[in-house]
Amino acid sequence: MKRIRLRCKTLLLIAMLAVVPIAMIEQPTEAFSNQVIQRGAVGEDVIELQSRLQYLGYYKGKVDGVFGWGTYWALRNFQEKFGLPVDGLAGAKTKQKLVKASKYNRSTATKKTKSPQTKVTAANVPNGYSKNDIQLMANAVHGEARGEPYIGQVAVAAVIINRVENASFPNSISGVIFEPGAFTAVADGQIWLTPNETSKKAVVDALNGWDPTGDALYYFNPATATSKWIWSRPQIKRIGKHIFCE
Amino acid sequence: MLRGIIIALLSIAVAGTGYWGYQEHREKNAILINAENTYQRAFHDLTFQMDLLHDKIGTSLAMNSRTSLSPALAEVWRITSEAQSDVGQLPLTLLPFNKTEELLTNIGEFTYRTAVRDLDKNPLSDQEYKTLESLYKQSGDIKRDLRQVQHLVLKNNLRWMDVEMALATGKEAADNTIIDGLKTVEKTVEGFAENDFGPAAFGMKKNNNGFKYLKGNQITKEHAVTMLKKTVPNIKETEIRVTKNGKGSENSFFSVNMTSKVNGSEATMDITKKGGYPIWFIFSREMGKQKLSLNEAEKKALAFLRENKFEDIELLDSVQYDTAGTFTYVGNKEGVRIYPDTLKVKVGLDNGGIIGFSGEDYLKSHHQRASFEPGIQESEALTKVNPNVAIKEKRLAVMLNKLGEEVLCYEFTGTLGKDTYRIFINANNGEEEQVDRMDNIEANF
Numbered sequence: 001m002k003r004i005r006l007r008c009k010t011l012l013l014i015a016m017l018a019v020v021p022i023a024m025i026e027q028p029t030e031a032f033s034n035q036v037i038q039r040g041a042v043g044e045d046v047i048e049l050q051s052r053l054q055y056l057g058y059y060k061g062k063v064d065g066v067f068g069w070g071t072y073w074a075l076r077n078f079q080e081k082f083g084l085p086v087d088g089l090a091g092a093k094t095k096q097k098l099v100k101a102s103k104y105n106r107s108t109a110t111k112k113t114k115s116p117q118t119k120v121t122a123a124n125v126p127n128g129y130s131k132n133d134i135q136l137m138a139n140a141v142h143g144e145a146r147g148e149p150y151i152g153q154v155a156v157a158a159v160i161i162n163r164v165e166n167a168s169f170p171n172s173i174s175g176v177i178f179e180p181g182a183f184t185a186v187a188d189g190q191i192w193l194t195p196n197e198t199s200k201k202a203v204v205d206a207l208n209g210w211d212p213t214g215d216a217l218y219y220f221n222p223a224t225a226t227s228k229w230i231w232s233r234p235q236i237k238r239i240g241k242h243i244f245c246e
Numbered sequence: 247m248l249r250g251i252i253i254a255l256l257s258i259a260v261a262g263t264g265y266w267g268y269q270e271h272r273e274k275n276a277i278l279i280n281a282e283n284t285y286q287r288a289f290h291d292l293t294f295q296m297d298l299l300h301d302k303i304g305t306s307l308a309m310n311s312r313t314s315l316s317p318a319l320a321e322v323w324r325i326t327s328e329a330q331s332d333v334g335q336l337p338l339t340l341l342p343f344n345k346t347e348e349l350l351t352n353i354g355e356f357t358y359r360t361a362v363r364d365l366d367k368n369p370l371s372d373q374e375y376k377t378l379e380s381l382y383k384q385s386g387d388i389k390r391d392l393r394q395v396q397h398l399v400l401k402n403n404l405r406w407m408d409v410e411m412a413l414a415t416g417k418e419a420a421d422n423t424i425i426d427g428l429k430t431v432e433k434t435v436e437g438f439a440e441n442d443f444g445p446a447a448f449g450m451k452k453n454n455n456g457f458k459y460l461k462g463n464q465i466t467k468e469h470a471v472t473m474l475k476k477t478v479p480n481i482k483e484t485e486i487r488v489t490k491n492g493k494g495s496e497n498s499f500f501s502v503n504m505t506s507k508v509n510g511s512e513a514t515m516d517i518t519k520k521g522g523y524p525i526w527f528i529f530s531r532e533m534g535k536q537k538l539s540l541n542e543a544e545k546k547a548l549a550f551l552r553e554n555k556f557e558d559i560e561l562l563d564s565v566q567y568d569t570a571g572t573f574t575y576v577g578n579k580e581g582v583r584i585y586p587d588t589l590k591v592k593v594g595l596d597n598g599g600i601i602g603f604s605g606e607d608y609l610k611s612h613h614q615r616a617s618f619e620p621g622i623q624e625s626e627a628l629t630k631v632n633p634n635v636a637i638k639e640k641r642l643a644v645m646l647n648k649l650g651e652e653v654l655c656y657e658f659t660g661t662l663g664k665d666t667y668r669i670f671i672n673a674n675n676g677e678e679e680q681v682d683r684m685d686n687i688e689a690n691f
Binding site for chain 2: 035036037038039040041042043060061062064066068069070072073076089121122123124125126127128130131149150151154167168169170171175176179180181201204205208209210211212214234235236237238243245
């Protein structure tokens with residue numbers, strides 16, 4: 001009899017020991033940070049937001065850590081159902097309601113959700129362009145202007161975009177870059193050097209509408225230009241080593 | 247004995263080198279021929295497409311039935327695009343061959359516009375018929391010139407690689423039939439009087455009317471420098487350079503550049519001479535860890551815009567790239583979104599400083615607009631939208647249509663499946679002006 005009681009006690013003790021850590025984990029030790037999350041944001045808060053909305057059945061997309069349109073509509077539906085002002089912003093009140101209504105834990109998210117997600121797995125890209133477009137342009141920019149200041153690199157990317165939009169040039173980024181004789185870096189193979197992060201940033205800036213050149217279609221390095229014709233173009237400005245013209 | 251060995255070794259070396267050289271030569275030739283063939287294909291293809299183009303325009307002229315005219319024009323449009331792609335593959339960038347490509351674009355745009363139109367309701371006007379006739383003649387001229395070049399190329403066995411060499415060295419080759427021939431083509435196109443493509447010619451040029459709406463007094467260099475200093479207060483030990491725009495520029499502006507001697511940070515801002523508005527600004531510096539949310543950064547962006555006298559705007563979109571937030575603002579007048587008045591501001595999420603600004607579109611198009619009065623009701627416009635789209639937001643908006651004109655539209659934002667769309671219905675005639683699929687997220691590979 002005593003033995004049995006002893007056994008019961010040990011069992012209870014073991015059970016308690018086992019329960020305590022589980023209970024500790026299940027408490028939401030981490031939750032949203034203080035920021036107001038809005039469309040376009042990237043990061044762990046967005047993963048939490050998407051996971052909670054997914055838990056409640058509002059969000060049906062992938063938990064990728066990027067606050068896009070899908071997340072936006074899901075959040076607005078949630079706000080509407082829970083009687084919150086429908087603004088598509090995850091502010092303090094909305095987050096509070098979300099935390100109450102749903103279960104999520106950052107540290108165990110990997111184990112519990114079907115699609116294990118703790119890292120951001122996507123990125124924003126300028127509308128209408130793919131990452132590979134950016135990569136290809138970054139290659140061209142790096143090959144053409146890697147020694148130039150940052151705005152000189154944005155400028156080269158802007159010229160590529162201006163050409164795509166112009167009637168006298170091919171209508172695609174690849175068409176413009178690979179037009180024979182258009183860029184020296186393509187002709188001598190320097191386009192295949194690995195571009196650095198700076199040239200990628202420059203390309204994204206240019207795709208987002210930054211044009212330091214003032215609508216230039218051509219540029220040349222006055223020290224090395226062999227064509228006489230290029231000097232006849234009306235010049236807009238000089239950036240770094242390059243002169244940009246119409 | 248030793249002499250015999252040396253002689254044997256040397257002759258083997260000579261033979262080996264010779265063989266190696268021969269291999270190299272063969273490889274080089276193979277590559278040259280390969281490149282040459284690509285050019286030849288593009289050129290012969292171009293002449294073929296021009297032939298076809300001439301032919302098809304001719305056929306469409308003779309057509310009486312409106313129903314068969316649309317497909318014929320669509321065919322012409324398709325051929326121009328193929329011909330353009332061929333031009334893009336020829337080594338012609340250094341030659342002034344732009345006019346031909348421009349003509350192709352214009353034919354393409356003209357035929358596209360007429361092909362998609364409902365020709366039963368809105369048949370070709372006399373003016374448009376005349377345009378088509380003159381296009382027929384012009385494409386015939388180009389076709390003839392190109393045929394001539396093609397004939398010479400085939401007869402004299404001319405090679406495009408030689409053209410490229412001639413262009414690269416800047417020397418006029420003794421026999422540059424191709425260049426001369428193509429220059430003739432270009433001259434032929436230039437000779438065409440400005441074609442009358444009807445009331446709404448190609449859109450791109452319309453947009454470019456400079457900063458004609460700007461108000462205010464001329465500013466001084468010093469004022470421009472102060473503006474940049476105010477935007478980047480933290481940059482240290484700088485060298486300041488101010489330049490004026492070149493003669494080829496349509497607008498007059500100061501370009502102010504500040505480069506730090508300490509860490510290479512560099513800030514550049516172009517400022518209009520009239521009124522002193524920033525046109526664009528980029529501050530390139532080392533970025534720290536993210537400390538601000540996108541939402542907090544937006545307040546900084548808005549403060550910057552207010553400070554620089556940009557008014558009547560609303561936030562359209564916010565996007566985070568790494569540790570920078572990019573905010574897009576559009577004009578807003580009486581609750582109507584003005585898309586042509588677009589502004590972009592980039593804020594560093596590490597310290598909330600402004601690191602980029604682009605306001606060229608706004609400066610070019612912002613002006614006092616008359617009140618907006620839609621010709622049709624919102625409910626009527628809604629009937630023009632695909633019923634499968636679940637509409638979430640509605641509003642009035644001014645946008646640029648395909649011809650580059652400002653039109654008042656009903657803007658409907660809605661979802662279809664997983665995608666979000668923005669649909670613009672003309673508020674005067676109910677036409678569907680544009681449908682945009684909002685897609686700016688891509689999964690990492």
